Amino acid sequence: xxxxxxxxxxxxxxxxxxxxxxxFQAVTAQQGFYEVEYEFVKTSAQPAxxxxxxxxxxxxxxxxKANLLDSGTLTSxxxxxxxxxxxxxxxxxxxxxxxxxxxVQYIDEGFKxxxxxxxxxxxxxxxxxxxxxxxxxxxxxxAYGQDTFLCDTTILLRRGQTAILTTTxxxxxxxxxxxxxxxxxxxxxxxxxxxxxxx
Amino acid sequence: xxxxxxxxxxxVGLLITLIPQAxxxxxxxxxxxxxxxxxxxxxxxxxVSDQTWAKLQKSPGPSKNKVEGKLLQSADLMxxxxxxxxxxxxxxxxxxxxxPRATQFQVQFVDIGFKVDVVCxxxxxxxxxxxxxxxxxxxxxxxxxxxGAQTTSYPETLVFISATKIPSMSIGETVVLGKATGxxxxxxxxxLGRPVTSKNIIATLRxxxx
Numbered sequence: 589x590x591x592x593x594x595x596x597x598x599x600x601x602x603x604x605x606x607x608x609x610x611x612f613q614a615v616t617a618q619q620g621f622y623e624v625e626y627e628f629v630k631t632s633a634q635p636a637x638x639x640x641x642x643x644x645x646x647x648x649x650x651x652x653k654a655n656l657l658d659s660g661t662l663t664s665x666x667x668x669x670x671x672x673x674x675x676x677x678x679x680x681x682x683x684x685x686x687x688x689x690x691x692v693q694y695i696d697e698g699f700k701x702x703x704x705x706x707x708x709x710x711x712x713x714x715x716x717x718x719x720x721x722x723x724x725x726x727x728x729x730x731a732y733g734q735d736t737f738l739c740d741t742t743i744l745l746r747r748g749q750t751a752i753l754t755t756t757x758x759x760x761x762x763x764x765x766x767x768x769x770x771x772x773x774x775x776x777x778x779x780x781x782x783x784x785x786x787x
Numbered sequence: 788x789x790x791x792x793x794x795x796x797x798x799v800g801l802l803i804t805l806i807p808q809a810x811x812x813x814x815x816x817x818x819x820x821x822x823x824x825x826x827x828x829x830x831x832x833x834x835v836s837d838q839t840w841a842k843l844q845k846s847p848g849p850s851k852n853k854v855e856g857k858l859l860q861s862a863d864l865m866x867x868x869x870x871x872x873x874x875x876x877x878x879x880x881x882x883x884x885x886x887p888r889a890t891q892f893q894v895q896f897v898d899i900g901f902k903v904d905v906v907c908x909x910x911x912x913x914x915x916x917x918x919x920x921x922x923x924x925x926x927x928x929x930x931x932x933x934x935g936a937q938t939t940s941y942p943e944t945l946v947f948i949s950a951t952k953i954p955s956m957s958i959g960e961t962v963v964l965g966k967a968t969g970x971x972x973x974x975x976x977x978x979l980g981r982p983v984t985s986k987n988i989i990a991t992l993r994x995x996x997x
Contacts, residue, residue: 638827638865639997682883682892693894695881714823714867722879729897729929729942730880741872743865744825751865751997754874758832758860759979760901760923764876 620666623787628658634779638752645750673700712744723768735767750785823867827995832860840987849960875902880942899924920950921990925978949990961993
């Protein structure tokens with residue numbers, strides 16, 4: 589059997605086919621897709637390192653040491669800002685004297701992440717991210733007050749790695765996280781981790 | 788001859804189709820700016836004895852020694868050099884206000900709780916300058932402005948803030964950012980259900996590798 593493309597036979601056809609495949613590979617590589625996963629975990633024994641292999645992290649999360657509170661996944665393209673939110677858009681009405689009436693501004697409540705990933709040197713990926721979890725908690729100062737746990741940072745990661753962006757433990761954790769996650773109790777010696785994995 | 792011409796036309800056609808496709812997406816640029824070094828900020832707020840505080844005062848500045856005390860709150864924050872990193876655990880109170888520059892109303896948030904805003908820059912290998920703002924606050928009351936439907940409420944807070952710059956600090960070193968003593972911080976801790984046995988509440992920062 590002989591290979592034939594556009595009338596080219598055997599060797600020429602093979603070269604042409606290789607060229608075709610390379611061109612398609614170049615196009616798909618430049619798309620630079622990635623998947624990012626965020627997880628909030630409650631634990632009484634946090635990992636020794638804050639930068640782990642994703643499989644190592646997966647084992648930790650599925651062990652009895654960790655209690656997964658929340659997670660979210662997003663697929664995007666390098667260089668593009670992406671957003672994932674699940675929760676409420678809460679309207680805040682305010683009086684605008686210019687129109688002699690009420691206007692509305694919206695605030696977000698729930699799980700929200702903003703992320704921009706770009707390739708860095710030596711196969712690393714630079715991730716600029718803001719991720720948070722909030723829960724409406726009206727108080728004397730505002731009917732729209734929110735209890736929140738958020739982190740705004742920039743890190744370097746490789747595909748297949750997990751980074752624990754932030755951890756929190758202590759009195760303030762106990763006080764506020766039980767409001768952010770109603771129905772879950774938090775002890776003073778328990779740590780809450782916010783981790784991100786890039787695939 | 789006709790077949791050969793067809794073959795070359797096909798190849799040229801193929802190249803004309805594929806080359807623009809390959810460049811259609813703007814090539815992803817690799818950041819070549821200042822070298823980014825990953826770091827972890829470990830922040831602690833703790834209660835220390837008078838003896839420990841006296842010892843810390845004898846050698847101010849970054850040290851490899853661990854500070855012994857009763858931990859009240861701690862946080863880790865991973866980041867890279869040269870970029871601000873923030874973590875907040877607490878309460879956010881939205882306040883609407885009119886911004887004359889934008890000629891529209893905006894929502895501004897007042898943050899209450901445990902907040903760390905930190906950035907560091909490489910001075911030399913494994914040595915960094917750190918600018919840090921650590922805040923621990925609790926709401927004590929509310930102030931109101933305006934009347935009727937135009938009333939706006941503003942939270943009144945008790946704060947313990949340590950905003951400082953450490954010019955030179957190495958990985959593994961700990962520095963005391965600030966200390967608070969007196970009824971104000973005792974009241975703050977009492978609001979979190981912790982009776983204060985010592986008056987020395989300190990905030991520390993340690994630099995670590997991820």
